Amino acid sequence: MRRLALLLALVAAPAFAVEPDEVLDDPALEARARDISAGLRCPVCRNESIDESNAGVSRDLRLMVRERLVAGDSDAEAVQAVVDRYGEYVLLRPDASGANLILWLAAPGLLILAGGVAFVSIRRRASGPEDRLTEDEEARLRDILKP
Amino acid sequence: MLIELGHFALILAFATAIVQMVVPLIGAQKGWRGWMGVAEPAATAQFALTAFAFGALTVAFVTSDFSVALVVANSHSLKPMLYKVSGVWGNHEGSLLLWLLILSGFGASAAWFGGNLPERLRARVLAVQASIGVAFYAFLLFTSNPFLRMAVPPFDGQDLNPLLQDPGLAFHPPFLYLGYVGLSMSFSFAVAALIEGRVDAAWARWVRPWTLAAWLFLTVGIALGSWWAYYELGWGGFWFWDPVENASFMPWLLAAALLHSAIVTEKREALKSWTVLLAILAFSFSLLGTFIVRSGVLTSVHAFANDPERGIFILMILAVFTGGALTLYAARAHAMEAKGVFGLVSRESALVANNVLLAVAAMVVFVGTLWPLVAEMAFGRVLSVGPPFFDAAFTPFFVALALLLPFGTLLAWKRATGVRVLRQLWPAAALAGALLLLGYALGSGRSALGPLGLALGGWVIGGAGIDLWSRSGRGTTRARLARLRRLPRADWGRGLAHGGLGVTIIGIAGLLAWQQEDIRVAEIGDSWSLGRYEITLDAVRETRGPNYVTTMGDMTLRASGAEIATLHPEKRFYPVAGMPTTEAGIDGGIWRDLYVVIGDPQEGGGWAVRSHVKPMAAWIWGGSILMALGGVVSLSDRRMRVAAGARRASPAPVAAE
Numbered sequence: 001m002r003r004l005a006l007l008l009a010l011v012a013a014p015a016f017a018v019e020p021d022e023v024l025d026d027p028a029l030e031a032r033a034r035d036i037s038a039g040l041r042c043p044v045c046r047n048e049s050i051d052e053s054n055a056g057v058s059r060d061l062r063l064m065v066r067e068r069l070v071a072g073d074s075d076a077e078a079v080q081a082v083v084d085r086y087g088e089y090v091l092l093r094p095d096a097s098g099a100n101l102i103l104w105l106a107a108p109g110l111l112i113l114a115g116g117v118a119f120v121s122i123r124r125r126a127s128g129p130e131d132r133l134t135e136d137e138e139a140r141l142r143d144i145l146k147p
Numbered sequence: 148m149l150i151e152l153g154h155f156a157l158i159l160a161f162a163t164a165i166v167q168m169v170v171p172l173i174g175a176q177k178g179w180r181g182w183m184g185v186a187e188p189a190a191t192a193q194f195a196l197t198a199f200a201f202g203a204l205t206v207a208f209v210t211s212d213f214s215v216a217l218v219v220a221n222s223h224s225l226k227p228m229l230y231k232v233s234g235v236w237g238n239h240e241g242s243l244l245l246w247l248l249i250l251s252g253f254g255a256s257a258a259w260f261g262g263n264l265p266e267r268l269r270a271r272v273l274a275v276q277a278s279i280g281v282a283f284y285a286f287l288l289f290t291s292n293p294f295l296r297m298a299v300p301p302f303d304g305q306d307l308n309p310l311l312q313d314p315g316l317a318f319h320p321p322f323l324y325l326g327y328v329g330l331s332m333s334f335s336f337a338v339a340a341l342i343e344g345r346v347d348a349a350w351a352r353w354v355r356p357w358t359l360a361a362w363l364f365l366t367v368g369i370a371l372g373s374w375w376a377y378y379e380l381g382w383g384g385f386w387f388w389d390p391v392e393n394a395s396f397m398p399w400l401l402a403a404a405l406l407h408s409a410i411v412t413e414k415r416e417a418l419k420s421w422t423v424l425l426a427i428l429a430f431s432f433s434l435l436g437t438f439i440v441r442s443g444v445l446t447s448v449h450a451f452a453n454d455p456e457r458g459i460f461i462l463m464i465l466a467v468f469t470g471g472a473l474t475l476y477a478a479r480a481h482a483m484e485a486k487g488v489f490g491l492v493s494r495e496s497a498l499v500a501n502n503v504l505l506a507v508a509a510m511v512v513f514v515g516t517l518w519p520l521v522a523e524m525a526f527g528r529v530l531s532v533g534p535p536f537f538d539a540a541f542t543p544f545f546v547a548l549a550l551l552l553p554f555g556t557l558l559a560w561k562r563a564t565g566v567r568v569l570r571q572l573w574p575a576a577a578l579a580g581a582l583l584l585l586g587y588a589l590g591s592g593r594s595a596l597g598p599l600g601l602a603l604g605g606w607v608i609g610g611a612g613i614d615l616w617s618r619s620g621r622g623t624t625r626a627r628l629a630r631l632r633r634l635p636r637a638d639w640g641r642g643l644a645h646g647g648l649g650v651t652i653i654g655i656a657g658l659l660a661w662q663q664e665d666i667r668v669a670e671i672g673d674s675w676s677l678g679r680y681e682i683t684l685d686a687v688r689e690t691r692g693p694n695y696v697t698t699m700g701d702m703t704l705r706a707s708g709a710e711i712a713t714l715h716p717e718k719r720f721y722p723v724a725g726m727p728t729t730e731a732g733i734d735g736g737i738w739r740d741l742y743v744v745i746g747d748p749q750e751g752g753g754w755a756v757r758s759h760v761k762p763m764a765a766w767i768w769g770g771s772i773l774m775a776l777g778g779v780v781s782l783s784d785r786r787m788r789v790a791a792g793a794r795r796a797s798p799a800p801v802a803a804e
Contacts, residue, residue: 017381017382018666019666019746019755020666020667020668020749020755020756021668023666038534038535039533039535041531041533047387047389047390047531047533049533049534052382052384087529088528088529088530089529089530089531090531091530091531092531092532092533092534092535092536093533093535093536093539094518094522094530094531094532094536098526098528099522099525099526099528100522100528100530102514103514103515103518103522103532103536104540106510106511106514107507107508107510107511107514107540107544110507110510111503111504111507111544114503114506114507115500115503118499118500118503119491122489122490122491122495122496122499123491125488125489
């Protein structure tokens with residue numbers, strides 16, 4: 001029974017997400033709100049954005065983002081308002097600052113490294129000694145070919 | 148009684164696996180044929196015993212035997228038969244048993260069809276395969292025994308998680324496991340080769356079919372899972388970059404890389420040590436995936452039956468096998484000297500580029516998935532890494548891969564001329580350009596993603612077509628068409644798989660760039676328009692299913708006045724599990740899906756309704772099917788058949804000169 005309760009808590013209920021009464025009248029503003037919501041994590045769910053989530057707090061956050069936008073905030077200001085309240089955790093796209101640079105630079109760094117290693121080793125092998133005979137071999141070849 | 152027999156069979160299988168792990172390995176080392184010969188019957192017996200245990204558990208589920216604890220926790224007498232059966236693997240214990248069944252099945256097929264393998268290599272492969280089995284039998288028997296009885300059997304069960312009661316998800320785990328576990332064969336071959344100290348073209352030829360099979364099963368499994376998310380979770384997303392999805396995606400990327408590097412090893416005897424390393428890594432990532440899913444260290448929407456103690460056990464398995472194999476690799480890799488020499492512009496180099504890009508892409512997913520854990524432990528920052536990160540960090544590598552792909556398939560081995568390939572590719576470039584313009588015209592400049600994705604997909608598909616056409620040689624069009632039909636199946640497989648990738652790219656770009664959405668409160672009889680469609684809510688009914696009650700909407704879909712379809716979105720409630728699910732109403736088509744979801748009744752009357760137009764949605768899964776089909780066609784090529792080498796070993800008599 002405990003397992004079941006756990007399952008219930010863990011598996012997110014299928015979401016209806018954005019409710020009709022939340023939608024803003026101004027389509028441009030609404031589109032901005034949706035974009036922002038897709039990048040903010042629902043604080044109580046399992047890996048869902050507030051745009052997808054059914055939870056009450058997500059609804060509150062969606063409304064909050066919309067209120068800020070209506071009040072004239074920029075996208076960044078609206079996001080910052082949510083981050084101020086719930087912390088960095090709600091950002092689905094971690095900012096590239098401090099230790100997070102490791103996260104952002106890991107892949108490009110690796111690409112440069114792997115590409116470099118591959119390039120150098122192919123170049124070396126392509127022009128490597130395997131193509132040509134060693135001096136000894138050439139001497140033997142001359143011996144053999146000598147009439 | 149049957150349950151106890153099943154339990155007993157599982158213990159016997161464990162014992163058999165231990166024998167299979169130890170005896171052939173010693174035999175191979177000492178050159179004792181009798182000891183090596185143990186591997187084959189042991190592999191067969193292990194498979195038969197595990198199959199019996201699995202059968203016993205299946206019978207318990209089918210007959211709803213509520214004296215078995217696992218059945219009580221995951222089944223219900225009213226559940227449809229399909230989900231009684233899929234309930235066997237819809238839980239931790241049963242899915243591990245399925246994992247073992249597949250593992251022993253792969254081992255047994257290596258014993259049955261590996262007749263042409265050198266005796267020593269085969270003994271070692273089977274021993275390594277058995278050692279993986281030993282670890283998992285121990286895990287199953289000691290921490291998660293599926294055959295435990297209830298002291299007091301209850302009257303009925305607690306039902307399977309309703310989200311899992313779905314045809315797409317019923318078959319999602321078996322395919323995924325076939326893929327995960329299939330990679331164990333590549334791993335076993337790699338470790339056996341390292342013990343042997345020899346990797347040659349023949350070895351690569353034996354590894355390829357197993358890797359290809361694993362990759363194609365993974366493709367099907369991932370596609371099924373994403374299709375399920377699309378129609379079941381209720382907002383029409385198909386990929387969430389969730390840790391558990393990533394767990395299956397990393398092995399897929401590495402298996403794809405392995406598939407390509409093994410070609411270089413087979414044809415040109417180059418990239419040997421890299422291929423071996425990839426084989427080890429691919430399976431290690433499968434194990435890592437298992438760890439992520441079962442341990443619950445990473446929060447995920449898929450979290451199911453997780454338990455920290457089990458997590459530690461899997462972490463140990465992961466450490467032993469990955470650590471052991473990598474140590475062995477470090478000690479032996481230098482023995483595998485490459486023979487093949489190739490230039491900077493060559494098929495080999497293109498495949499190296501493919502491998503670099505796929506491996507780096509896998510690393511992006513890896514780092515992104517584990518970063519929240521690392522950041523919290525090492526830097527004390529509680530943060531999330533979600534879809535926006537992966538979209539930004541992963542996509543460039545895949546775009547580069549897709550751009551390079553057509554070049555790679557056309558370049559000659561060893562030393563190629565780039566200019567000739569460029570000339571060959573102009574039709575693909577023209578197709579891509581045309582699609583780019585079409586995309587801009589259709590999308591009326593809304594976003595660059597749509598047209599660019601369309602062009603990229605067209606470039607890949609066009610490249611796959613040109614690749615096939617270029618294999619048909621010279622001559623009249625008719626002669627070439629005739630020759631096209633007789634091309635080796637492997638060529639067709641490659642064309643299909645690459646084309647499928649292009650189709651999927653078009654699907655993803657089209658859906659993301661051009662989807663339309665409408666959210667509203669609708670009263671019965673209301674109509675609204677979405678794009679060029681008109682949708683009417685005709686009625687909302689309450690009905691009953693076998694083990695649920697449902698609120699079903701009847702909606703009519705019209706385009707320019709003509710009725711196209713009737714859709715039935717549902718909101719189900721499963722009383723036993725106490726959980727609601729949504730079932731989207733979808734009118735599928737080649738160019739677009741129309742997707743409607745019904746929500747809660749509103750206070751002022753009417754129902755919350757969401758409707759979407761999802762352009763090109765079918766292409767995402769159509770492309771995946773093509774990729775998998777390409778794998779199947781390649782596997783059916785006579786060169787790839789595992790026994791093909793045996794036939795070649797006894798050449799047909801040659802006429803005397």
